[in-house]
Amino acid sequence: MSHVVRPYGDTTGDGMVQVSFTLPVPHSKVAEGAAAQLAKKMGLDPALVVHAKPMGPDFTFFVVYGRVHHLVNLDEVEVVERDYPLLTPKEANAAIKRALRRRLVVVGGCIGTDAHTVGIDAILNIKGFAGEKGLEYYRELKVVNLGAQVSVPQLVERARAEKADAVLVSQVVTQRDAHLLNTREMSAAFRESYPSDRRPLLIVGGPRFDEAMAAELGVDRVFTRGTTPGEVASYLVHRLATKGAAA
Incomplete structure (x- = not known):
C-alpha cells in the first residue's frame, strides 16, 4: 500500500485544494486578480477564484480552488501520539x-x-x-x-x-x-x-x-x-x- 498521497477534489489524485484568505483591498476585478495571483504564487495552478465577498469597504474575503502538484509522504508525518490509556x-x-x-x-x-x-x-x-x-x-x-x-x-x-x-x-x-x-x-x-x-x-x-x-x-x-x-x-x-x- 502506497504511503504517498496527493489531495483529492473531484477525482482521486487530482491534487485539487480549496483555500480561503482576506486581502486588505476593496472588492473589485483588480482584487479578484490579486487573489488569483497570490494563489498561483502559493503553488495553485490553475487557480480559480470561486468566491469573493466584501468585508466592509476596505477588505475582501476570497475562496480559491486550484491544483497543487505536491505529494505527502505519510511515513514522514510527525504527530504527538497519546501515550496513556483512556480511563472512564x-x-x-x-x-x-x-x-x-x-x-x-x-x-x-x-x-x-x-x-x-x-x-x-x-x-x-x-x-x-x-x-x-x-x-x-x-x-x-x-x-x-x-x-x-x-x-x-x-x-x-x-x-x-x-x-x-x-x-x-x-x-x-x-x-x-x-x-x-x-x-x-x-x-x-x-x-x-x-x-x-x-x-x-x-x-x-x-x-x-x-x-x-x-x-x-x-x-x-x-x-x-x-x-x-x-x-x-x-x-x-x-x-x-x-x-x-x-x-
Whole structure:
C-alpha cells in the first residue's frame, strides 16, 4: 500500500485544494486578480477564484480552488501520539484515590485578555463536551475554574493557595501570537514561584496550538481542538496518580 498521497477534489489524485484568505483591498476585478495571483504564487495552478465577498469597504474575503502538484509522504508525518490509556470516570477516580489518598486539585482559567471561556468550560464544567462530563463530575477531583481574563500573578497565587496539582489554561485569542506569549509568561512565572520538584503540572489548550510545542512553551502538555474532558482527566491520572503511587 502506497504511503504517498496527493489531495483529492473531484477525482482521486487530482491534487485539487480549496483555500480561503482576506486581502486588505476593496472588492473589485483588480482584487479578484490579486487573489488569483497570490494563489498561483502559493503553488495553485490553475487557480480559480470561486468566491469573493466584501468585508466592509476596505477588505475582501476570497475562496480559491486550484491544483497543487505536491505529494505527502505519510511515513514522514510527525504527530504527538497519546501515550496513556483512556480511563472512564470510575477508573480515574479509583486510580486517584488509590495513589494520592486525597482529591487531585485542578485550577483552570483563561489568562491575559482572553475572554473566551468556551474551551475551559467544556473541560472543567460538569456539562462537559462531546457527550462526556467535565472534570467537575469526577468525585476525586477538586476543580477551581477562575473563568476569563485572569492575570498570570492571580493564577499563580490561586494555584499556591489551592495547593494545585495541575493548572489548565485555555487560549483562544491568537492575534499577534498572544496565546504563545501568554503561555510563555505563565510557564516562566510558575518556574520562578515554585521549586522544580513542587511545580504543578502545566497544561495549555486551544484551537491554534501545536501539540509538538510543549517543550518550547515551557508546559507539560498541549491539547488542541476536539480534546475531550476524558482525555484530560486520563492524562492527569497518568502523570500525577502514577507519580504519587511511585513516590
